[in-house]
Amino acid sequence: MKAVFGLGNPGRKYALTRHNVGFSVIDLYRKTKRLRRPGRIQHQCIVYRRGNLLLGKPMTYMNESGSAVAGVLRKHRIAPSDALIIYDDLDLLAGRIKILAAGGPGSHKGMKSVVESLGTDAIPRLKIGIETEGRQVPGEHFVLKPFSKDEWLRVLPSIERAVEAVGAFAEEDIQAVMTRFNRRDEAGC
Secondary structure (H helix, E strand, C coil): CEEEEECCCCCHHHCCEHHHHHHHHHHHHHHHCCCCCCCEECCCEEEEEECCEEEEEECCCHHHHHHHHHHHHHHHCCCHHHEEEEEEEEEEECCCEEEECCCCCCCCHHHHHHHHHHCCCCCCEEEEEEECCCCCCCHHHHCCCECCHHHHHHHHHHHHHHHHHHHHHHHCCHHHHHHHHHHHHHCCC
16 A cells, blocks of 8 residues: 655645645546545545555644654555655746655755654655746745746646656556656656
8 A cells, every 4th residue: 555645734725825736736636536535534634545545635734744644654554665745845946846765854844744753754755846936935935825827837737747646656666656757857748
C-alpha cells in the first residue's frame, strides 16, 4: 500500500490560494479517477482510498501537517518511503514541478512538520512551483493569496502533471517517477 498527501489549509478562506496546490492535486486526481465515495477522517486527515492507494488531505493547518500524515501512516503501517507529499514551492517558478525521493524541508513549514513528525527526511515529495518573477510581496503573505488568472493558467498544467505523477507513483518506485517527470518538466512539457 502507498499513500499520497496533498498539503494545504482547511476552509473556504484558503481554498484557491497558492498554499493549497497540494489539495488541488488530490481533488483533481479524485475527479479524474471518478472517486465519488466520501473520505473518512483519520488522525485529523480526510482519507480517500483507491485500491492500494490512500489519498490524504490533512485538516490541520499547513504548519501542523506532520501529525496528520504520521498518524495515517502509522494506522495503515505504511513506511515513509511509500508515501508522497505534495506541496507548493516558492523556489520553483509557477508551472514547474520537481520530485525528490528525500531531502530537507527547506523553508516550507508544512514539510518541516512532516519531517519532524516522521523523524526522517527520507520521504518522497512532489513540489509544485508557485513563484512569479518580480514578486514584491513577502513569501508568507504571497502563499496565502489566490492565483491571478494568468498565474492559474501557468499552474494548472503543473497540477495536471502532478496528477499523472500520483498515478505513476501508485504503480512504480520513486526513482522511475522522478526519471519520468523531472526530465519531462525540464523539457518544458
